[in-house]
Amino acid sequence: MSIYAEGTLKERVKKEIQDTHARLAVAKATEKLQNGRLNAAMEMGNWEEWRERGSAIRSHTIAHLDYYLEQFTSNVEKQGGNVYFAKDAEEALAYALNISKSVNGKHAVKSKSMVTEEIKLNEALNEIGVETVETDLGEYILQLAGEHPSHLLGPAVHKTKEQVAELFSKEGGKEIPPDLQELVGFARSAIREKFLQADIGITGCNFAIAEEGAVSLLTNEGNARMVTTLPDTHIVFMGMERIVPTWEDFEVVINLLPRAGTGQKISSGVSILKPVQPHENDGPKQMHVIILDNGRSKQLGDPDFQEILNCIRCGACINVCPVYRHVGGHSYGSVYNGPIGAVLTPLLNEDSKQASELSYASSLCGACHEACPVRIPLHDMLVKLRHRNVENGDVPALEKLAFNMYGKTFSSPALYNSATKAGLLMQKPFTKDGHFKESTPFMKGWTNSREFPEVQKSFRERWKESLAHQEGQHE
Numbered sequence: 001m002s003i004y005a006e007g008t009l010k011e012r013v014k015k016e017i018q019d020t021h022a023r024l025a026v027a028k029a030t031e032k033l034q035n036g037r038l039n040a041a042m043e044m045g046n047w048e049e050w051r052e053r054g055s056a057i058r059s060h061t062i063a064h065l066d067y068y069l070e071q072f073t074s075n076v077e078k079q080g081g082n083v084y085f086a087k088d089a090e091e092a093l094a095y096a097l098n099i100s101k102s103v104n105g106k107h108a109v110k111s112k113s114m115v116t117e118e119i120k121l122n123e124a125l126n127e128i129g130v131e132t133v134e135t136d137l138g139e140y141i142l143q144l145a146g147e148h149p150s151h152l153l154g155p156a157v158h159k160t161k162e163q164v165a166e167l168f169s170k171e172g173g174k175e176i177p178p179d180l181q182e183l184v185g186f187a188r189s190a191i192r193e194k195f196l197q198a199d200i201g202i203t204g205c206n207f208a209i210a211e212e213g214a215v216s217l218l219t220n221e222g223n224a225r226m227v228t229t230l231p232d233t234h235i236v237f238m239g240m241e242r243i244v245p246t247w248e249d250f251e252v253v254i255n256l257l258p259r260a261g262t263g264q265k266i267s268s269g270v271s272i273l274k275p276v277q278p279h280e281n282d283g284p285k286q287m288h289v290i291i292l293d294n295g296r297s298k299q300l301g302d303p304d305f306q307e308i309l310n311c312i313r314c315g316a317c318i319n320v321c322p323v324y325r326h327v328g329g330h331s332y333g334s335v336y337n338g339p340i341g342a343v344l345t346p347l348l349n350e351d352s353k354q355a356s357e358l359s360y361a362s363s364l365c366g367a368c369h370e371a372c373p374v375r376i377p378l379h380d381m382l383v384k385l386r387h388r389n390v391e392n393g394d395v396p397a398l399e400k401l402a403f404n405m406y407g408k409t410f411s412s413p414a415l416y417n418s419a420t421k422a423g424l425l426m427q428k429p430f431t432k433d434g435h436f437k438e439s440t441p442f443m444k445g446w447t448n449s450r451e452f453p454e455v456q457k458s459f460r461e462r463w464k465e466s467l468a469h470q471e472g473q474h475e
């Protein structure tokens with residue numbers, strides 16, 4: 001389950017928007033990332049052609065996913081690595097725990113991986129006595145805070161440096177000032193010790209390259225290189241869709257991902273990892289790749305949702321989403337948040353009511369689609385998910401009644417005419433000085449923080465007036 005939600009979406013949003021620090025931090029960070037993407041796209045000049053190419057590569061790969069996964073597996077195994085297909089979180093965890101026990105693992109270091117968040121790996125490893133430490137700075141902060149990531153790329157984007165200093169001071173047992181260099185310095189020395197102790201290194205996988213039997217990691221902190229070179233055992237967790245066929249395809253996606261996500265031309269570190277060969281002295285002695293399904297394969301062949309598997313997890317849709325920017329990542333109550341989370345979470349957690357309501361966390365403005373480097377029509381998918389909720393009867397009775405009446409009224413000109421006339425009169429007790437009062441029932445969600453103007457004339461009256469005005473101008 002990729003959700004950790006408690007309560008309803010509305011309840012979580014209500015709580016999260018009280019945190020003014022987090023809201024400011026999120027707004028600032030997403031603004032910067034968004035501008036970075038726009039500049040990077042402008043610099044390339046032919047960004048739309050790159051998007052087209054990216055979309056074509058991803059669609060082709062997903063349409064032939066079985067073939068490329070087999071090719072990848074066979075190439076990894078030829079080089080002495082192990083590949084395991086896990087149908088769900090339970091199988092993935094069981095396999096990872098078995099490896100840990102077989103190597104008598106006591107200390108694991110991890111680089112950032114959303115798939116491991118999805119299956120709650122840290123908790124499972126801790127339970128069998130393997131101390132598991134996050135080495136990505138943002139993830140390390142969240143591990144100390146006992147929180148979940150609030151953004152795909154910047155997991156701790158909601159934290160201020162003062163809050164981080166408080167956490168580090170508590171962890172270090174001494175006062176650490178809210179100064180960036182001091183904070184990074186503290187994290188570096190604390191994590192360095194863990195690297196030296198670790199017997200297991202755990203990573204995600206940005207893209208597997210089928211023809212090479214290799215996995216790639218795009219990082220900005222260099223921690224993934226320590227995770228994948230110092231411990232004797234390397235375990236890779238990979239969503240089953242995170243694969244490209246060839247090096248040429250890889251070149252396209254690693255151009256798109258950092259540019260769309262952060263505006264960087266390329267991530268600071270691009271690691272290509274394969275099983276270490278007997279004649280090579282350094283590096284892990286074993287490499288295991290766990291390929292996770294966990295609901296992904298159900299989208300294959302579904303004309304409405306297969307394209308969600310094209311996602312390259314760049315986070316661009318999150319940065320432009322007006323809802324995310326307002327309510328922050330934790331409101332979604334899911335490992336995946338923002339527009340990608342609002343689509344992916346219900347698809348991966350079909351039976352969860354908490355997941356299904358995420359499709360309403362969108363204004364359907366389409367900004368996510370515009371920003372997506374592989375052109376996934378997220379806004380269309382959100383509408384289809386809402387449709388699915390209605391078909392499942394998963395809507396409040398009052399809403400159902402309202403839409404029924406709305407449908408009937410709009411399909412009968414006479415009814416429409418009388419309803420608009422009645423509406424103009426019925427609004428009167430709730431309006432003052434040309435606006436709806438804050439206390440208007442059913443409208444408080446809007447009127448609490450914004451004005452809603454009184455409707456002065458019906459649409460037909462305005463239409464007639466507008467026609468008369470145009471005719472007057474032509475005379």
Ligand code: SF4
Nearest residue numbers: 311312314315317372
């Ligand atoms: S849906 Fe598109 S924009 Fe959003 S994370 Fe995936 S690839 Fe990036």
